[in-house]
Amino acid sequence: MLVSLAWSSLASRRKSVILTFLSLLISISVLLSVEHIRQQAKESFNRTISDVDMIVGAPSGQLNLLLYSVFRMGSPTSNINYKSYETLKGSSLVKWAIPISLGDSHRGFRVMGTNNSYFEHFKYGTKQPLTFSSGQPFNALFEAVIGADVAKKLNYKVGQSVVIAHGIGNTSFTHHDNTPFIIKGILSPTGTPVDKTIHVSLNAIEAIHLSPAKQAKLLNNVDSVNTTPESITAVMLGLKSKFSTFKLQRDINNYKADRLMAVLPGVAMTELWQMMATVENLLRIIGILVLVSSLFGLSTMLLASMAQRKNEIAVLRVLGAGPSVIFSLVLVEALILVILASAAATALLSLTLWLLGDWLGATYGLFLNANMLNVETLKVIAVITVAAIITSAIPAYEAYKNALHSSLGAKN
Amino acid sequence: MPNTISSASTPLAIHIDQLSYKYHKADKTSFYIPNWQVTQGEQVFLHGESGSGKTTLLNLLAGVLTPQSGDIALLEQAFSTLSSKKRDKFRAQNIGVVFQQFNLIPYLSVLKNIQLASYFAKTGNTQIEQYAKALLLALKLPTTILQKAANTLSVGQQQRVAIARALINKPKLLLVDEPTSALDAASRDAFMTLLIDLCKQHGITLVFVSHDMHLQQFFERSVNVTSLLKEEGSKC
Structure with missing residues (x-):
């Protein structure tokens, strides 16, 4: 019920929600692709040669x-x-x-x-x-x-x-x-x-x-x-x-x-990777910054909606929803957006890699697995989800405070 | 009019005892009601000037505000001393509330709005849709309205849906705050007749707040908020 309520609430603010969703989609795609390419490139490099001393x-x-x-x-x-x-x-x-x-x-x-x-x-x-x-x-x-x-x-x-x-x-x-x-x-x-x-x-x-x-x-x-x-x-x-x-x-x-x-191939490979590590870390940091900025965007969007949702919160309070329910409602809204954006980003990247796989292999010698559904991706998504919960705690707390102080018949 | 008209045999719906509430902790004077009782099944018209404290009293009765001292007992059970969680639950299950306006969540359908009330009350009623239809018919609304989004209805329709929503959990107490202020005279009278009839039919205690003295005619008992209140400072 809470999820369906959150979903309807998001649907009622379609325009800002879609923009926020796109911003999340782009930033999550950037982060996931950086991580995926890093993992895959390392794996593909390391599998090129084996048993040669x-x-x-x-x-x-x-x-x-x-x-x-x-x-x-x-x-x-x-x-x-x-x-x-x-x-x-x-x-x-x-x-x-x-x-x-x-x-x-x-x-x-x-x-x-x-x-x-x-x-x-x-x-x-x-x-x-x-x-x-x-x-x-x-x-x-x-x-x-x-x-x-x-x-x-x-x-x-x-x-x-x-x-x-x-x-x-x-x-x-x-x-x-x-x-x-x-x-x-x-x-x-x-x-x-x-x-x-x-x-x-x-x-x-x-x-x-x-x-x-x-x-x-x-x-x-x-x-x-x-x-x-x-x-x-x-x-x-x-x-x-x-x-x-x-x-x-x-x-x-x-x-x-x-x-x-x-x-010794092992030693040379390690040296090669150390060279790449700087670039790799730089890409990672850029990815994280992009993600943080769009999480703040999400938080801003939810916070801005609080003013127009005062009545809504008062109604929920009267129906018996406690302040904690209101808090969860806002969190659930943020989570729906982030999880949908993560799923869409995973699908988008899988599709892109599947379409570009041959070209990447031929041009750059990168053999990337188009299957994004692996433990590493899930780990990244888990981190993103936790970050989303932390940032959306701000608007959720705002809603919680609204709920505590909302009284009946509050004149608009 | 005496404040205590109940005999020992009729159960009380509302019993206020030595209630004191301050808007801000620093306030010297407080909102004070020494004693007020409403028996179950009674319909009370609560009137007073703007700012006389009608809405504050309603908020206290709904448990959204809590008194600094004194007790409110509802339906012969301690209410104001419950934990906020238990109070939320008690409200969901036993009290129906209708505001002046903005009673419904605008983006949800009428049915969803009504289901939400039942969800928070955790009554486990599986026949909400049937019951909602019956209520809507009693309120002279077409049942097709169930699937419409709340913000597509007229104000008069929204207020009647709000009554249906307030009644869905079969509450014993209905708190209503100036529900007719956005209605014209003809729809106001129709609305009042429907509301009083429904309450009588289901034996619901009604506390109706308004500054519109014209509405007094629909009620057997009428109370002026000012007569209930005694400034604590002036008490002694």
């Missing part, structure tokens, strides 16, 4: 190495010798090594040279291995395995042939027209940059950069030209024992034959 590349910054080797962002500054990879692979401390070679792209998707150890050892999320939704790993020179998003976006099927261009970007000037690749396999979706990568063998990367004459020769006879690469971009390592991590890292950093740098 060390990444080895040319000396630059550890963030730089992490960004290009794992997130396929930015470009490697220089390469490392292929021999170094072989040395690392042969080390008694190393369980497995995945070589990667970056620098090419195909219609906006990165092309990565690697070998079959990638499909065997690379893990993401919570130690989940890569699986094939169709096809199998490449085994011949001009074969490629594509990520789920690549297959979906470009509508590629197993068995189709594609042409890989040199350089990064959608329109590349030097198309390697002579060297078409056959799609050999399509990976299952992972929600990581793997989905947006085209995987070929290291030798294939070498082959597409040969002179046209050599390429023609190679197409005639695969074994006629040596396509063993001289250099690669980075190596991902799995160690036999975690205890040897620091020893190996020191050895690699002091390696004389090549200039190498080894980074």
Whole structure:
């Protein structure tokens, strides 16, 4: 009855209520989206790589190495010798090594040279291995395995042939027209940059950069030209024992034959997050301020309505409603507005994320879950509700005082 | 007219004893009624000049104001000494109140307004709609009015709905404060006849406050507020 009374009361003040509702909707959406994107981005970052103990590349910054080797962002500054990879692979401390070679792209998707150890050892999320939704790993020179998003976006099927261009970007000037690749396999979706990568063998990367004459020769006879690469971009390592991590890292950093740098993915990830933390906190504070201002708006709206509701309160008093009922009535009105606005904001964001999900993933590498109904969202909504109760206690108290002093036949 | 006309056998609806009320704590003089009694089923016309204290007395009887000293007993039960919560409940269940105007919550339908009275009285009456229809018919209002918003009715209709709302919980005491001041003469007389008839029919004690002496004709008993009151300062 109280809720239905509060609802009718709100409905009778439609205009100011709708404006207040919109202001709440916007501020709650801002706060929820900041929180959601923060959570999801962190989750999506952290699930990109798992079970890799060390990444080895040319000396630059550890963030730089992490960004290009794992997130396929930015470009490697220089390469490392292929021999170094072989040395690392042969080390008694190393369980497995995945070589990667970056620098090419195909219609906006990165092309990565690697070998079959990638499909065997690379893990993401919570130690989940890569699986094939169709096809199998490449085994011949001009074969490629594509990520789920690549297959979906470009509508590629197993068995189709594609042409890989040199350089990064959608329109590349030097198309390697002579060297078409056959799609050999399509990976299952992972929600990581793997989905947006085209995987070929290291030798294939070498082959597409040969002179046209050599390429023609190679197409005639695969074994006629040596396509063993001289250099690669980075190596991902799995160690036999975690205890040897620091020893190996020191050895690699002091390696004389090549200039190498080894980074620990966990440490680099943490550094990346610390960098984001400032921005993250700033966004959060802005979100909170916007929310506070619209809660004050709600409180003002209710307070302003008190003058015109004196009679209404007197009537309720006479019918036997105690001052506490009047207090609750105002609180219930505020809660109805805040809960409706929260629900609407959740729905609105879910819809927006669902509609923009592909674009965000393709443009910013953000893989956001469109489902907003999780514990974190509920926590934020709970905090908003408590804040709303606190701010609307002001008009509720005003109504309570009105109720205490309202007397019958109060002349208007 | 004597203030005590009740015999020991008829139960009292209102019994005021040594009531004293100050508008502000610092006031030297106070509103003071040494003794006043109304028997159950009686209809009393309470008149007096503006500012004579009619409305204050009504507020005290409804329990919205509480006396600083003295007692008000309603329906042979202590009333002014109850806790405010119990007093609110007693009022909801036993007292019907009709104001001069603004009796209804404007944005609610007539039915919702009436249901609200029943909700706060916690009578658990499931047949409110039937009873409300019967009351509206008795008050010569069409039952279709139930679904209309209160602020779409004419003032005369609103006052009659207010009576129906005041009677929905079958109160034993009805307090009415100048309900006809916004009505023209013809509708005023019709309204008064209906009100008195309904009260007689249901055995309801009515305290009717007005400064309009013309209305005295509808009542058997008429009391001037000034005669009830004695300034405490002038008492001794």
